[in-house]
Amino acid sequence: MKPVIIYGAGCQGTALLRRLNLLASPPQVHCFIDGNPARQGQTIAGHPIHGPDYLKTVPSDEYLILVAVGRHYVHIRDRLRALGRKEHLHFQQADPQPADFTALQPEFADLLEDLRGLTLLSDDRLAILFQLAHMARHIPGAIAEVGVYRGGTALLMARALAGAGKPLHLFDTFSGIPEADTDLDHHCPGDFNDTSLEKVRRLLDPFPDTHIHPGRFPETVPDTLRDQCFALVHVDVDVYGSALDCCAFFASRLSPGGMLLWDDYGFESCPGIRRAVDEFFTGKEQRPLYLPTGQALFWHPGAIAV
Ligand SMILES: C[S@@+](CC[C@H](N)C(=O)[O-])C[C@H]1O[C@@H](n2cnc3c(N)ncnc32)[C@H](O)[C@@H]1O
CATH class of the missing domain: 3.40.50.150 (Vaccinia Virus protein VP39)
Structure with missing residues (x-):
């Protein structure tokens, strides 16, 4: 799995980090992205939190963006598309889903x-x-x-x-x-x-x-x-x-x-x-x-x- 960027530094994003760390081979986490200026500049478990503009500096193929923002997903999806990212290729929804x-x-x-x-x-x-x-x-x-x-x-x-x-x-x-x-x-x-x-x-x-x-x-x-x-x-x-x-x-x-x-x-x-x-x-x-x-x-x- 490519290194990942977690979009969402709230409780959904931190829960996702915990879930990723439970995987047999956890992916490398590059950073968090969050639109809330109060969170930007801080870290979660050593990973820096950047604002959304940071993504403009990152080549789209290098990282998989996992979006963990609950019901705001549609909004973030549109933003990522505007940056030229493709859903399921460069980014995907990573909120917990109910079991089948x-x-x-x-x-x-x-x-x-x-x-x-x-x-x-x-x-x-x-x-x-x-x-x-x-x-x-x-x-x-x-x-x-x-x-x-x-x-x-x-x-x-x-x-x-x-x-x-x-x-x-x-x-x-x-x-x-x-x-x-x-x-x-x-x-x-x-x-x-x-x-x-x-x-x-x-x-x-x-x-x-x-x-x-x-x-x-x-x-x-x-x-x-x-x-x-x-x-x-x-x-x-x-x-x-x-x-x-x-x-x-x-x-x-x-x-x-x-x-x-x-x-x-x-x-x-x-x-x-x-x-x-x-x-x-x-x-x-x-x-x-x-x-x-x-x-x-x-x-x-x-x-x-x-
Ligand atoms: C979509 S099929 C049913 C599908 C089925 N439950 C299944 O497991 O695939 C619709 C059925 O409704 C029946 N049907 C529609 N109106 C009816 C009526 N007034 N009396 C008897 N059968 C009716 C049709 O003959 C048709 O077989």
Whole structure:
């Protein structure tokens, strides 16, 4: 590793120096840079602190600049670009990042391997669904998904809920999106028809109490489910009309503590989801929680037994 310059002589920068010194072969630290004149001219563990102008005297290829300034990174990045430095080549963000969920949960990492080719969801969204499914083990009621496609997210929930004694109800046409709003939705009728009901049946066969309801939701809801409460519902339908139908059916059927998770809420590719959810919750007291993964989560605010 090239010798480094640490940009940021506050607590982020000093913590970075400690982390670097724990590496098997710590890089040589040339100096600190800080825009605060009160810090310039001082030292940290023997390393001098210079003002940003010092960088004009340093050839860009000699050092890697590690930027440790928390939420000010964007500002510093622009300054470094103005000096002709390239992000990831001459400088990079070096603030601590959260651990990947797969590193925290080996069971989830194994599951991801089995989902390849079966789901359209990114790993971060799958991690949210996996954790909610685990929480749902302790919440009364059944589990449902509308928007099964090749069965990836259904399999994830079935695995996370195995042995919890909960029925899993799966709804899909298995012939793709049934209808779309041409003024709003970007998906068209027939999208996602490259799946097979038989294959999904075989995939879920090892999980007893799994019920597949082929056809257009909500017409395929059996009468026996109208009095059912739900612990977790995953809605992944991509279009406005279907999302609104899901809100109308499930929001009032959640158990206390029950959860309703919409995929694609924050995605430009599926504007109908946000429109449907926002429209449904307008004027209601509770609002869904927007997650940085682009999903939205609503949970019934009843007391949860812990
Ligand atoms: C994006 S795919 C689901 C992806 C899946 N959850 C996964 O793990 O990759 C959307 C699915 O929603 C289904 N769908 C949309 N509206 C529906 C409705 N009203 N009734 C039944 N299925 C619907 C489509 O058939 C399609 O298979």
